[in-house]
Amino acid sequence: MSQTLISLAVIYVQLSLIAFGGGNTILPEMHRQVVDVQHWMSSTDFAALYALAQAAPGPNMMVVPLIGWQVAGWAGMLVTTLAVFGPSSILTVIALRAWRRFQHPTWRQAIQAGLAPISVGLVASSALIISRTVDREWVFAAITAGRALAAIRTKVHPLWMLAAGAAIGWTGFGQ
Numbered sequence: 373m374s375q376t377l378i379s380l381a382v383i384y385v386q387l388s389l390i391a392f393g394g395g396n397t398i399l400p401e402m403h404r405q406v407v408d409v410q411h412w413m414s415s416t417d418f419a420a421l422y423a424l425a426q427a428a429p430g431p432n433m434m435v436v437p438l439i440g441w442q443v444a445g446w447a448g449m450l451v452t453t454l455a456v457f458g459p460s461s462i463l464t465v466i467a468l469r470a471w472r473r474f475q476h477p478t479w480r481q482a483i484q485a486g487l488a489p490i491s492v493g494l495v496a497s498s499a500l501i502i503s504r505t506v507d508r509e510w511v512f513a514a515i516t517a518g519r520a521l522a523a524i525r526t527k528v529h530p531l532w533m534l535a536a537g538a539a540i541g542w543t544g545f546g547q
Contacts (some may be wrong), residue, residue: 384455395433397494412443415505
C-alpha cells in the first residue's frame with residue numbers, strides 16, 4: 373500500500389471520529405490537512421471539489437471521495453470513503469445504544485446543550501474557510517454575503533442560489 377493511501381486513511385479516520393454535528397464540521401481540518409499539511413491540492417482546487425460535491429445529489433460529504441480520487445485515483449476514493457464513513461458509523465451505532473439507555477440523566481441534557489454550539493461553531497468555521505478561498509474579488513464576497521442573508525431570511529431553495537451564482541460567474545462579472 374502506498375504511503376499516500378496510508379496517509380489518506382489515517383487523516384480520514386481521525387476526521388471521521390471528530391465529525392460532531394455533521395460532515396461539514398470537519399471541513400476546516402480537512403482543508404488544513406489536504407492543502408496546508410500534505411500539499412495535495414490548492415485551496416482553489418479544494419473549493420472547486422467542495423462546490424462540485426454540494427451541487428451533486430447525495431450526502432453533503434461527497435467531497436471526501438472526490439478528494440481521495442483527486443489525490444490517489446480509484447484507490448484513494450475507496451480509502452477515503454471507507455475511512456470517513458466507517459468509523460463514524462460504528463461509533464454512531466454504539467453511541468445511539470448508550471444514548472437510548474440513558475434517556476433521563478441530567479448529564480445527558482448537559483452534553484446535548486454543549487454539543488449544539490460546538491457544532492454551529494464548526495459549521496461556521498467551515499463556511500469561513502470556503503468563503504476565504506473563493507471570495508477573492510468584492511463581487512464574490514457580495515454574492516456570498518447575499519446568499520448567507522437569503523439563507524437566513526428566506527426559504528429559497530439553495531439550488532436557486534447556486535444557479536444565480538453560476539449565472540453571475542458565467543457573465544464574467546467581477547473578473
